[in-house]
Amino acid sequence: MGKVTLIATAAMGIEAVVAKEVKDLGYDCTVENGKITFVADEKAICRSNLWLRTADRIKLKIGEFKATTFDELFEKTKALNWGQYIPEDAEFPVIGKSVKSTLFSVSDCQSIVKKAVVDSLQKHYRKTGWFEETGPLFRIEVALHKDIATLTIDTSGVGLHKRGYRAGQGEAPLKETLAATLIKLTNWTPDKPFVDPFCGSGTIPIEAALIGQNIAPGFNRDFVSERWNWIDKSIWQEARQEVEDLANYDQPLDIQGFDIDHRMINIATNNAEEAGFADIIKFKQMQVSDFTTNKPYGVIVGNPPYGERIGEKREVENMYKAMGKAFAPHDTWSIYMLTSHPEFEKLYGKPATKKRKLFNGFIRTDYYQYWGKRPPRNVE
Structure with a gap:
């Protein structure tokens, strides 16, 4: 697979805190509103999901481009290499959001992206017709901001704040x-x-x-990308072993x-x-x-x-x-x-x-x- 571009999403005002965590893992990053972007190997998908305490989720960036017409959105989405990431049996729903953009209808953007991804995968897998979508989950997001479309696949599954220890909570629990x-x-x-x-x-x-x-905050939970076929099981094992090796259980x-x-x-x-x-x-x-x-x-x-x-x-x-x-x-x-x-x-x-x-x-x-x-x- 080589290098991947990842986005750690962050609540407003804490981007610098998330960026420091990303750097502490050994990755150079750039910081924008609500997101920290870094380029790394696929093991970074495992490590950032396991270790980032303050990020909301880790997304795999597939592409980014300007889109002011549905036609442009369709063609540019279709041109991305979806087959490199999404297997033939994958389930790939599309979610979306649009802020200050010409294409403001989120549901239209979602259906256009879905159709474009299907077209791209049909070409990649040399097949016609729809896909069964019975396999692992690859949740795609189209996010439009000031006419720039960013297309990502979520690697986390449930948000990273779900550590797996909270059996009960009060009325207004703190994330x-x-x-x-x-x-x-x-x-x-x-x-x-x-x-x-x-x-x-x-x-x-x-x-x-x-x-x-x-102790890594993700030590006790699973992530959706653990089921992805192009991330070797051994990479997840190494990342989890690192979590075990670095924990200092004897620290009073x-x-x-x-x-x-x-x-x-x-x-x-x-x-x-x-x-x-x-x-x-x-x-x-x-x-x-x-x-x-x-x-x-x-x-x-x-x-x-x-x-x-x-x-x-x-x-x-x-x-x-x-x-x-x-x-x-x-x-x-x-x-x-x-x-x-x-x-x-x-x-x-x-x-x-x-x-x-x-x-x-x-x-x-x-x-x-x-x-x-x-x-x-x-x-x-």
């Missing part, structure tokens, strides 16, 4: 990819204590444990999660067990105002209630004030909070060292960062 992003944006290292005072179903503490022991961790709701503590405990961290993460029913510690230089990461629902606002505002008081004595700790509440700093009682715009689903939030005192340098 695993966002939880990993929140941790990656901190100064936490595995030798420091880590606390999530609003742990809900345990996503942030579990992602911290995965990061702390260098001090990770705690608190929540005011005892039902969430039960769910979080079950999820941590499912992820293999039953003995590592400690969960406890507790409200944030009761937080106290005698350990220095820890990190707190939280996704507290935002008070967006009617009737919750006052309660949440009081809780932010109580949180500020509870954390104030621990000046060596770094604190990171994600919320959409515009008055957070005022209620917390302190301006943030830094804040960063992030989206939690469709909610625009700010990630407030309070950096603690640095540990003294060891004097020889």
Whole structure:
């Protein structure tokens, strides 16, 4: 197969975090809105699906061109080498999206691309008529943006945020990819204590444990491209072996999660067990105002209630004030909070060292960062 072009898709605002992960895997990349593109060998399909903590999915780029007429879309799609990737028995549905483009009817674009791919495959396999589509899945996407059509095949299957450990969740679960992003944006290292005072179903503490022991987030799940005939089974085996070899299961961790709701503590405990961290993460029913510690230089990461629902606002505002008081004595700790509440700093009682715009689903939030005192340098 030689080289392939891959796109790691990313939520708005975290492209730089995903790009760093791609570079850490050893691939040079370019960054655009919502996508990180890199050229690599086919083993990169396996490695990026297994290792990228903050990307949404990995797509295989087949082609990109300008298209302002359906005719142009059809001919240019048909000219791409689909037979190189898609076997004769493959199932190949087409999904689509169109933003600021002349061809705005997504359903028309989908059916034209489907017909063009069929034509291309008929020529490649020297056959007439339709294809059975009973084999492995190759989900094609036509994405139009400002009249540029990008054609990709999804290599992930279900989104990468589905790690396979979440047996239960609460009402507003944080996506695993966002939880990993929140941790990656901190100064936490595995030798420091880590606390999530609003742990809900345990996503942030579990992602911290995965990061702390260098366990690939995809270790416990399957990917649609594992069934593709042109990626040799041995390549997937090597990629999974690398995951096993690089995991540091002996790394001791001090990770705690608190929540005011005892039902969430039960769910979080079950999820941590499912992820293999039953003995590592400690969960406890507790409200944030009761937080106290005698350990220095820890990190707190939280996704507290935002008070967006009617009737919750006052309660949440009081809780932010109580949180500020509870954390104030621990000046060596770094604190990171994600919320959409515009008055957070005022209620917390302190301006943030830094804040960063992030989206939690469709909610625009700010990630407030309070950096603690640095540990003294060891004097020889």
